[in-house]
Amino acid sequence: MSDYIKVTLDESEIPTQWYNIIPDLSEPPPPPLHPGTHQPIGPDDLAPLFPMGLILQEVSQDSYIDIPGPVMDVYKRWRPSPLYRARALEKALDTPAKIFYKYEGGSPAGSHKPNTAVAQAYYNAQEGVTKLTTETGAGQWGSALAFACAQFGLECEVWQVAISFDQKPYRKTMMETWGATVHSSPSNLTEAGRKILAMDPNSPGSLGIAISEAVEAAVGDESTKYALGSVLSHVLLHQTVIGEEALLQLAKVGETPDLLVGCTGGGSNFAGLSFPFLREKMAGKMNPTVRCVEPASCPSLTKGEFRYDFGDTIGMTPLVKMHTLGHDFVPDPIHAGGLRYHGMSPLVSHIYELGLVEAEAINQTECFAAGVQFARTEGILPAPEPTHALAAAVREAKRCKETGEEKVILTALCGHGHFDLTAYEAYLSGRLVDYDYPDEKVAAAMKNVPVVAG
Numbered sequence: 126m127s128d129y130i131k132v133t134l135d136e137s138e139i140p141t142q143w144y145n146i147i148p149d150l151s152e153p154p155p156p157p158l159h160p161g162t163h164q165p166i167g168p169d170d171l172a173p174l175f176p177m178g179l180i181l182q183e184v185s186q187d188s189y190i191d192i193p194g195p196v197m198d199v200y201k202r203w204r205p206s207p208l209y210r211a212r213a214l215e216k217a218l219d220t221p222a223k224i225f226y227k228y229e230g231g232s233p234a235g236s237h238k239p240n241t242a243v244a245q246a247y248y249n250a251q252e253g254v255t256k257l258t259t260e261t262g263a264g265q266w267g268s269a270l271a272f273a274c275a276q277f278g279l280e281c282e283v284w285q286v287a288i289s290f291d292q293k294p295y296r297k298t299m300m301e302t303w304g305a306t307v308h309s310s311p312s313n314l315t316e317a318g319r320k321i322l323a324m325d326p327n328s329p330g331s332l333g334i335a336i337s338e339a340v341e342a343a344v345g346d347e348s349t350k351y352a353l354g355s356v357l358s359h360v361l362l363h364q365t366v367i368g369e370e371a372l373l374q375l376a377k378v379g380e381t382p383d384l385l386v387g388c389t390g391g392g393s394n395f396a397g398l399s400f401p402f403l404r405e406k407m408a409g410k411m412n413p414t415v416r417c418v419e420p421a422s423c424p425s426l427t428k429g430e431f432r433y434d435f436g437d438t439i440g441m442t443p444l445v446k447m448h449t450l451g452h453d454f455v456p457d458p459i460h461a462g463g464l465r466y467h468g469m470s471p472l473v474s475h476i477y478e479l480g481l482v483e484a485e486a487i488n489q490t491e492c493f494a495a496g497v498q499f500a501r502t503e504g505i506l507p508a509p510e511p512t513h514a515l516a517a518a519v520r521e522a523k524r525c526k527e528t529g530e531e532k533v534i535l536t537a538l539c540g541h542g543h544f545d546l547t548a549y550e551a552y553l554s555g556r557l558v559d560y561d562y563p564d565e566k567v568a569a570a571m572k573n574v575p576v577v578a579g
């Protein structure tokens with residue numbers, strides 16, 4: 126037991142329910158608002174976009190929701206996912222800290238995203254939907270949804286942010302292999318795309334723009350709905366299977382975490398790992414510090430404002446209260462990793478406001494340095510996103526070396542980086558530079574964010 130490397134669970138130990146943190150919070154998160162009237166929206170307002178099964182989860186007050194059998198059967202191909210003790214990294218850092226990582230890169234698409242993609246495809250198929258549209262940035266979400274749609278016989282149409290469409294051709298091929306259709310965004314296929322192209326024919330695209338396109342394509346067709354890979358509460362819900370498994374795995378080796386660190390783009394892998402631990406913390410059973418780590422070049426939690434904003438660039442989605450850099454945010458092209466969305470999940474933003482979690486922003490060269498050190502010690506080549514969490518874990522492990530504290534650190538290694546080698550190449554050849562998103566840009570973007578009374 127004392128020299129284990131990998132903590133596994135039996136198939137029968139996969140949690141059978143997702144955990145909904147909302148009923149356990151001291152205050153509910155602020156409601157989404159109608160973009161025109163600024164009144165709280167109801168389930169019917171979301172019906173053109175999502176199936177009722179998912180809408181009801183979005184607003185659910187139940188603490189636990191059963192994972193449907195057909196979803197569980199797909200999960201079982203790669204779940205339970207392993208929890209590793211990073212002994213080789215600990216040794217290289219000469220730290221008394223214990224570093225654990227929950228590895229989600231073993232899924233077919235190579236990240237945690239299939240945990241929700243499979244669930245979303247299932248509920249849509251159940252309600253007779255025949256096609257899903259979506260956006261993808263780095264390509265992880267588009268791949269996950271393409272895979273999930275293939276499982277349940279759905280068509281899948283993906284708008285991929287232009288800059289990554291050009292930089293990551295193999296993600297496109299992967300999506301097409303699973304049967305999806307992929308467009309570079311902004312495209313000429315939607316009014317939203319044409320509007321952006323008219324302003325900037327060479328637009329590198331952004332997640333906000335691609336969301337506008339995918340949403341427009343879904344609302345125009347009865348049997349088509351839209352799927353989002355992060356940000357929304359039902360997405361975070363589906364990811365809690367990660368944290369529930371990690372709780373069981375740490376208990377098996379008799380450990381409780383002192384620090385949880387997770388990278389945050391829209392917040393889903395972070396929430397998936399941390400919400401079950403926050404439940405235990407709120408119940409007084411453990412007391413870990415829980416920290417979000419975001420890129421210094423897209424710092425929605427640490428520099429964005431907490432206010433109502435659109436989820437997309439054109440302004441077609443409901444207004445949601447979240448930490449935002451402004452819906453017209455376009456990431457700087459020097460930013461190599463994922464995590465490039467202008468907003469943070471409203472639920473993660475709310476929990477941050479309640480003081481349940483903290484946040485820090487780290488520059489990309491430090492993140493890639495941690496990613497390379499991780500690859501050379503533990504062997505797994507991490508996706509650029511979780512290198513943010515690894516950099517934070519390395520910082521903490523170094524602090525522990527100074528203080529002699531034997532802290533238990535837990536992180537989600539939410540995906541592998543086999544499709545992100547261009548970014549690694551840039552780092553290894555010294556071409557990657559840091560970029561702190563300027564406060565002035567946030568202030569300027571806030572001028573375009575709608576003013577909501579109250």
Ligand SMILES: *Cc1c(COP(=O)(O)O)cnc(C)c1O
Pocket residue numbers: 236237238265266354355356388389390391392393394395463464508510511539540541
């Ligand atoms: C999509 C993705 C992210 C960012 O999304 P979150 O919702 O914040 O998890 C992070 N890591 C990987 C590997 C991803 O695919």
